[in-house]
Amino acid sequence: MKLFERFPVTVSNSLGGQKETFKPLIEGFVGMYVCGPTVYNHVHLGNVRTFLTFDIISRYLRHLGFKVRYVRNITDVGHLENDADDGEDKIAKKAKLERLEPMEVVKNYTEGFHEVMRQFNILPPSIEPTATGHILEQIEICKKLLDAGIAYESNGSIYFSVRTYNQLQPYGILSGRNIEELMESGRDLDAQDEKREKIDFALWKKASPSHIMRWNSPWGPGFPGWHIECTVMSTKYLGETFDIHGGGMDLKFPHHECEIAQASAANGKPPVRYWIHSNMLTVNGQKMSKSLGNSFLPAELFSGNHPLLSRGFSPMTVRFFMLQSHYSSTLDFSNEALQAAEKGYRRLFNALLALKALKATGFAETSSATGAGLASLADDCYKNMSDDFNTATTLAVLFEMSSRINDLHAGVLKTSEITESDFKKFADTYIMMMEDVLGFLPEQQEGSAHLKGAMDVLISLRKKAKADRNFQLSDKIRDDLKSAGIQLKDGKDGTMSWEAE
């Protein structure tokens, strides 16, 4: 029996708003698409939260035994800076400002993005396609929508007619909007506008002579519209209908709504079975965003070099901090919360080290309530993770498990009280949840061989001093090391260990 059969996964589907049992289209296989970053600037922590959410989802689904194809795109063209009238996209604008080639900008920020992902131990997707690598497919789908009469050409640009689409099937099913209301709100079309109606959106934009990112098309030189790349790439690599589409909450409308419309119109079927949206990271109750100027760059967070931070915090502290809340809730960012997370994370991780160091022998022959309790904690991890990837409740179980690990470590709880199979289930689950599913890594790098050797010398000196009841010396060794940032810990049986802070 596969793990995904023992612990069936439920997901909150943004389409419909209900929690549903997750059943992939093809049993045992999962296709997942997540909207990736626009690489015209540094990623900030809000972006990181979204990618972390889907990192956890893909890790857990794989852990359960699904074969997951995870596609996350790089948007290196196409998102307009202000509105369609400006005819200039973000990448091109930045490039002009910096006097760089557009692809140079893209390369620079893509590398930076990957570096940040590595720092947070967010695993790479299976496929990371780029918009510029799929221009032909985007032109093809434009043709298809033109042929179907749902798109129209206007002065070298192609627009999607939302009203025409809406006559065939309802527009707005994801965000709960109807086009009449949309027509009443927002900015009105001006005289130069090429769109027939303001709710229409661009599939292909004509490039002005000064526009430096341009490709030839049947309608003249231009570049792809805002939403079409995701439809093209998800269809190409996952099929016309696939299992999971994810992204930040702020993409729900209009981006994902438009994706549904385009794909449904082009392929005659809904593209996605489960929509998952991760919520926003906030600072003092307000959404973290570039435009509000309250965003943190990962580098600022690590160094503490930011007006809102009292000091720096490590990537794993932040990872833990983010996983303490559910992805569908907003999460508020503060110094106090990060400090609490730092301590909590250290506790969990020290228990992991203690568990790995545990010499577990002499197990019980017959099962006991204690052992069964440990084994059921392992099941609780899976139950919580399978319940809409609830990392917050899973962490609560892991804290409970860490206390039991410390009991084993201290000898309060003895392996002779539990069977080997109960212990193995307990221990394996703790390790796999921590490392494989939640993706935690050691905080400080292992000390050099020289440091370890020197610490061995100091520890043996201190042991000698203690044996001689020369507490003045033994305390000095401990206190001086403490002020040098190394904490000595005395074990129950006279052993000593140390931890760099």
Added chain:
RNA sequence: GGUGCUGUGGCCGAGUGGCUAGGCUGAGCUCUGCAAAAGCUCCUACAGCGGUUCGAAUCCGCUCAGCACCUCCA
């Protein structure tokens, strides 16, 4: 104005109608030569007002407060 969401103890933050979430902080105890680490215990809350129910933080209504989206944004 439209659409949706939230309001939980000192702080952060889970909560599928009935059993202690959890973390951090604080207090106490155990262990320890003394500490640290660790274990145990305590501080036990659900914005307000009504309603449904044997029973509601959880469902319904109203009020208040806040947030997000409706324009590029994870």
